[in-house]
Amino acid sequence: MDKIIDNLTKNFMRLPTVGPKTATRLAFHLISSPCNEIESLASAILSVKDVKFCIECGNITEADLCGFCSDDRRDRSIICVVEQPNDVMTIEQAKRFSGLYHILGGAISHLDGITPEMLRIAQLLKRVGTGLIKEVIIATNPNMEGDATALYLSKLLSSYDLKVTRIGFGLPVGGDLEYADPVTMARSLEARREMK
């Protein structure tokens, strides 16, 4: 195969969700794309290097403070802790949270060699230390790493005078019992609530 295509395919394959077949398809698509589209994509990718992070919460931002941290209408007494900036988007789309965020930058993982020191935990404790925070919602992912991180944080935060909560787990809305995996089903049972 042509070296240019080969190199482009390999680069695409480094991206998540892109396997060899998709990578090849994308590469061949670009070959027949107009020059301005190719340049636009390349420069959009390069512009990622200019992304800044909020000095307060660690979210993606264009100014020093992100849109949430600089918005006076947000509830400043509650912080939702997430792993990555894209998690903020998922939570915002639910339209149920109006507090501030804190982005850890990942989750504790012995397998991937990610220690608590590599996450933005010190910055979280500094924010909590102001005494203005009444609740910390831990919204790390519902997997081993996310749960370990949640446990670690809840222990650290137990010495502060605030509520520490974890997002609820259970069956997804619109889901079907038949397709629920055993772990989710177990969590769903544990999270059962009285209907009265």
Added chain:
Amino acid sequence: MDKIIDNLTKNFMRLPTVGPKTATRLAFHLISSPCNEIESLASAILSVKDVKFCIECGNITEADLCGFCSDDRRDRSIICVVEQPNDVMTIEQAKRFSGLYHILGGAISHLDGITPEMLRIAQLLKRVGTGLIKEVIIATNPNMEGDATALYLSKLLSSYDLKVTRIGFGLPVGGDLEYADPVTMARSLEARREMK
């Protein structure tokens, strides 16, 4: 959402197989990627502009002639006609064809306004006109446009002293009758062979 992410997401969404969810995921992945990976991807994309096309068959190449047209071990009496350069790869992977290729650059489509004049048909007739070609295999896609193109080509080629064939259609190997669509099943029945 951040303007940089927004712009990158929109650019990704122009690619085939990339919807809004994947585009967002790719964009956020790049944010946390090392600088050299970002630059490598962008430059790989830009390098697509340097892709050249074989003056003989229209395939992707680095020199004037592509790897197939310049390879003396390939059978020069048989040409396989395909729509796009990536179709060549699919056929090569089957390891059953050792002739040359001819890339049309698409298929006749009234809907998309693609007329025979916009395809590399004149170049094919020129190659066939040398009298060295004994067979032309038409391997355009098994859809309306591909079939129309195959029919058009077979009529054009009927005045030359050579065999014109169309690739076989039927059930995919490893497939299941239960999941075959009616059109494929019909083609499969038409293409039935005696087992003796």
